Amino acid sequence: MTPCAAQRAPRRTSGSTPRAVGILLGFVLDRLVGDPRRFHPVAGFGTVAARAERAWYADDRARGVLHTVTLVGGAVVLGAAAERVVPGRAGRMLLTAAATWAVLGGRSLEREALAVHAHLAADDLPAAREQVTRLVGRDTAALDASEVTRAVVESVAENTSDAVVAPLVWGAIGGVPGLLGYRAANTLDAMVGHHNERYERFGWASARLDDLLNLPGSRLSGVLATAAAPSGAGAAVRAWRRDAAWHPSPNAGVVGATFAGALGVRLGGTNTYYGTRVEHRAVMGDGRATEPADIPRSTRLARRVGIGAALVAAAYVASGRIRWPSRRSR
Structure with missing residues (x-):
């Protein structure tokens, strides 16, 4: 290669390969192991967040902004410091893998969904109603098998975006700080992001x-759900374009609609939550009502979406961090 040709060749930054490989390793680890039963880092963050809330809670937005900025910012700073002090490329790769595994929840989501399916397959509806409370915050006492299934499929769709695709996106964009910052924000939303008197x-x-933070992940989830179910791709696109905007969440509507279209079922409807809150959500998809066999179908689709997201994230890191020499250096 001539000197001029060498100058024209792209140069990859030193951190791209460890990050890409670390993301893939962390994804594989989540698929193989899932969440730890004890001493989960996210649970530890939740404990810190709960103590902080008790210390500075007040019924106003300013205190909420302080709560969010302090805790999410602290997670980002912690991730940046860890990346700075960890030694070598192998160290950065292992750190990224550990952080990716810690923030992903795809395998555990699948286990919970299939546990509900096992109860339904055994015609044990009371046990299925109890099990599904681990996935949703609805009052499940009066749900029939179809409504229990709908709750599971909707949770699988939304959490595939929130707990798999979105973390991978922010890991690709921001490395360990992106992974930890995203998971901190998502955890705080689950803890305090509610429409009730206190929050x-x-x-x-x-x-x-x-x-x-979930905007890019939900859109990628929608694209991947469409691509992962070729026979239902047209229905997924139609449901996305027609139904997603009617959902109260700008992100859950996208993944709910595309999963409904891809699976050929109807999602949405009336949800009753503990207390007196009832929500009437727009129906998404043109298919039939959900039935128990749709639960393993939804987890298989979610698995394909997760694999696609991991590959996209790694490819983005590997190809998107190329620096071309400036004209002055030629």
Whole structure:
């Protein structure tokens, strides 16, 4: 190769390969192991967040902004510091793999969904109703088998985006700080981002930040769900274009609609939550009502979406961090 040709060749930054490989390793580890039963890092963050809430809670947005910025910012700073001090390329790869595994929840989501399916397959509806409370916050006491199934499929769709695709996106964009910052924001939304008397103002910042951070992940999830179910691709696209905007969440609507179209079922409808809150959500998809066999179908689709997201994230890191020499250096 001539000197001029060498100058024209692209140069990859030193951190791209460890990050790409680390993301893939972390994804594989989640698929093989799932969440740890004890001492989960996300649970530890939740404990810290709960203590912080007790210390500075007030019924106003300013305190909620302080809560969100401090905890999410702290997670980002922690990730950046860890990346800075870890030794060598192998160290960065292992750190990225560990962080990716810690923030992903795909395998555990699949286990919970299939546990509900096992109860339904055994005609044990009361046990299925109890099991599904681990996935959704609805009042499940009066749900029939179809409604239990719908709750599971909707949870699989939404959490595939929130707990698999979106973390991979932010890991590709921001490395370990992106992974930890995203998971911190998502965890805070689950803790305080609710429309109720206590959190309407205090949880506003956490809910809005989570919506913002999930925008790219939900769109990628929709694309991958469409691509992963070729026989239902047209229905998935139609449901996305027609139904997604009617969902109260700018992100859950996208993944719910595309999963409904890809699986050939109807999602959405009336949800009753503990207390007196009832939500009437738009129906998504043109298919039939859900039935128990749709649960393993949804987890298989979610698995394909997760694999696609991991490959996209790694490819983005590997190809998107190329620096071309400036004209002055030629």
